[in-house]
Amino acid sequence: xxxxxxxxxxxxxxxxxxxxxxxxxxxxxxxxxxxxxxxxxxxxxxxxxxxxxxxxxxxxxxxxxxxxxxxxxxxxxxxxxxxxxxxxxxxxxxxxxxxxxxxxxxxxxxxxxx
Amino acid sequence: xxxxxxxxxxxxxxxxxxxxxxxxxxxxxxxxxxxxxxxxxxxxxxxxxxxxxxxxxxxxxxxxxxxxxxxxxxxxxxxxxxxxxxxxxxxxxxxxxxxxxxxxxxxxxxxxxx
Numbered sequence: 282x283x284x285x286x287x288x289x290x291x292x293x294x295x296x297x298x299x300x301x302x303x304x305x306x307x308x309x310x311x312x313x314x315x316x317x318x319x320x321x322x323x324x325x326x327x328x329x330x331x332x333x334x335x336x337x338x339x340x341x342x343x344x345x346x347x348x349x350x351x352x353x354x355x356x357x358x359x360x361x362x363x364x365x366x367x368x369x370x371x372x373x374x375x376x377x378x379x380x381x382x383x384x385x386x387x388x389x390x391x392x393x394x395x
Numbered sequence: 396x397x398x399x400x401x402x403x404x405x406x407x408x409x410x411x412x413x414x415x416x417x418x419x420x421x422x423x424x425x426x427x428x429x430x431x432x433x434x435x436x437x438x439x440x441x442x443x444x445x446x447x448x449x450x451x452x453x454x455x456x457x458x459x460x461x462x463x464x465x466x467x468x469x470x471x472x473x474x475x476x477x478x479x480x481x482x483x484x485x486x487x488x489x490x491x492x493x494x495x496x497x498x499x500x501x502x503x504x505x506x507x508x509x
Contacts, residue, residue: 323499382428382490386440
């Protein structure tokens with residue numbers, strides 16, 4: 282399976298600022314996904330990012346708050362904008378591989394907003 | 396809407412014993428995929444096992460096996476010969492064929508004790 286890295290692994294940010302999270306894959310993939318995992322909760326899909334097209338956002342998530350870039354087949358970024366303490370979560374990127382819709386995940390970015 | 400339900404928030408088992416985690420799902424789709432993911436304290440999501448709905452045979456991966464009951468929309472995970480390293484959150488996930496989007500359950504926290 283693909284090896285996926287994320288930067289930063291964790292960060293503590295002040296309210297009102299923005300943070301950009303990077304996701305790097307060691308092979309070319311078509312589909313990349315960004316998830317949020319709030320403390321003690323399950324994973325919620327934020328958006329799907331395909332190279333060369335606009336990201337597709339899930340209900341409750343908007344581009345102004347979570348802009349996503351996908352400049353090539355191995356890289357994507359998620360920005361958390363104008364942060365509030367409610368944005369404190371783990372953010373994970375994943376990629377789809379194979380023909381059976383399997384997704385493989387990066388190690389996650391733990392964000393704390395104070 | 397597709398939903399995934401894990402009714403056991405926490406489970407505990409002793410080393411070398413067998414434990415079964417429950418998962419039910421709701422869908423009107425006929426073709427789909429089901430997954431179990433493991434998230435240890437390190438927070439890395441790891442794919443444990445996959446089941447295609449069109450296959451009647453239950454999937455197995457070493458000590459991990461599933462009991463897939465399509466009519467009952469049930470997908471339980473059995474862990475045999477439990478090891479301390481199996482301590483983690485376990486998430487059941489579902490995706491209809493062609494949707495390329497995982498829907499996760501709320502998770503079951505498994506503690507394996509010596």
